Amino acid sequence: QGQLVESGGGLVKPGGSLRLSCTASGFSFSDYYMSWIRQSPGKGLESISYINMGGGMVKYADSVRGRFTISRDNAKNSVDLQMTSLGVDDTAVYYCARGDQWLDAFDLWGQGTTVIVSS
Amino acid sequence: IQMTQSPSSLSASIGDRVTITCRASQPITNNLNWYQHKPGRAPKLLISGASTLSGGVSSRFSGSGSGTVFTLTISGLQPEDFALYYCQQSFGPPPRTFGQGTKVEI
Numbered sequence: 198q199g200q201l202v203e204s205g206g207g208l209v210k211p212g213g214s215l216r217l218s219c220t221a222s223g224f225s226f227s228d229y230y231m232s233w234i235r236q237s238p239g240k241g242l243e244s245i246s247y248i249n250m251g252g253g254m255v256k257y258a259d260s261v262r263g264r265f266t267i268s269r270d271n272a273k274n275s276v277d278l279q280m281t282s283l284g285v286d287d288t289a290v291y292y293c294a295r296g297d298q299w300l301d302a303f304d305l306w307g308q309g310t311t312v313i314v315s316s
Numbered sequence: 317i318q319m320t321q322s323p324s325s326l327s328a329s330i331g332d333r334v335t336i337t338c339r340a341s342q343p344i345t346n347n348l349n350w351y352q353h354k355p356g357r358a359p360k361l362l363i364s365g366a367s368t369l370s371g372g373v374s375s376r377f378s379g380s381g382s383g384t385v386f387t388l389t390i391s392g393l394q395p396e397d398f399a400l401y402y403c404q405q406s407f408g409p410p411p412r413t414f415g416q417g418t419k420v421e422i
Binding site (some may be wrong): 243246301307 | 358360391402409415417
């Protein structure tokens with residue numbers, strides 16, 4: 198079925214940077230698109246970035262465009278999210294999710310990693 | 317594409333039939349997914365394509381709708397069903413938007 202494990206979360210000051218990683222196992226990583234989805238305190242799920250199977254197409258939500266960069270390494274079965282110019286509104290649990298191109302849905306999620314932006 | 321769920325929360329009892337509605341700001345054919353999210357756990361795909369039950373998901377869950385209005389129904393609510401439920405459109409370009417969530421509580 199597979200597993201996704203996120204890492205890299207933590208406490209960072211406003212204006213700072215952080216890099217999240219998600220390591221996949223148990224499935225053919227390159228057969229799936231990947232996304233990062235976050236949940237801010239008291240709010241719902243927000244899909245913030247997308248990368249296609251080969252890594253050649255990336256998309257971002259308006260809230261993070263220009264500040265966040267998604268990348269993947271199919272040889273290492275990993276997808277990263279480089280976050281810069283962090284603000285308090287970026288405080289959230291960040292989930293890595295696998296996208297099935299046939300279902301066109303996120304059929305596998307990680308447990309999440311927490312990012313807190315605070316001075 | 318904006319997704320709006322109603323209600324935002326509901327109270328129900330074991331055995332109840334519960335219906336959650338999701339409305340899209342424009343037609344999305346049947347490109348609608350439903351997820352269940354429990355605190356501290358990874359969200360779980362329940363339904364894709366508006367009505368196709370994901371593997372291993374109880375048949376208590378069902379989905380319907382097309383165009384702009386969709387529903388998730390839980391028939392015979394069980395203790396493990398108390399959670400947050402989200403709809404998500406898969407019609408527009410990524411990143412795909414979620415509804416704001418519906419909390420199902422006792």
